[in-house]
Amino acid sequence: MKKILILLPVFIFEICSAQKAKAEKVKDKFESRQSQDMSVPPPPMIAFPAQYPKGNKAFLENVKKNLDKAALQSLGKNLKTKIILKINSDGNVLNISTYGNNETFNNEVKKAAETATGNIIWEAGKNNKGEKVIDIVNLPFQYSNS
Template identity: 70%
Template sequence: MKKILLFIFILTFGLGWAQKVKKEEKVKDKFESRQPQDMSVPPPPMVAFPAQYPNENKAFVDSVKKNLNKDALKPLGKELKTKIILKVNPEGNVVNVSTYGDNEIFNTEVKKAAEKATYNVKWEAGKNNRGEKVVDIVNLPFKYSNT
């Protein structure tokens, strides 16, 4: 009899204190549940072939380094980093240049140099998987050292 009562007690205790298992939510589901979707706005185009600077994007980074005002950068430190973000339209023109990094002076100087490097330069426009030219956003890390 003691064994039966012990078994019923353990079973009741286990069922009474069992935790409910939540359905596992994905990050996408959490984001979509918080953000209302405007169905009139089309999704951004899928870029299968990203925009390229003539002679590759490394040539663009080298051109930016060449156009930098090195005198303005001397007092800033040895290792400087930023991210150059370019918006390239379907015709291959750069319509916007932005820089994001910790040092605002460095960001401003890099933005000026990037604008000089893209002035009157046609990029190869980004293309979607059907080969149509589309607007593309190009993100390039940029490092500079004062050595």
């Protein structure tokens, strides 16, 4: 009987301490996803995102037209990337980036996007008050070799 009375508190202690360890791990995971510098404000809410003059679909079609198809022949059939453009409040393209698995494809799409945006002024993004603001445009791009 004494053994049971001694083992019961030890068993309960083990269960409680095991659950605390799991709770700390969840807390650590949550904190690791949070931004580290809490003094940085969140980006402004864009009510009306920036757009290419004839629409973002027209921009993607122009990118596809400007691609060097000969350079893409050896890369495979279905190629994907994301085109990220930073548009200032005047509608000028400040920066173009591409993110995908194939670096050669990313570089070709970036060149084509730079050509497609040439001297074109975009419709600037607007916030809830209707003021023009800097906006980030994120467009998925796919290309398949035929």
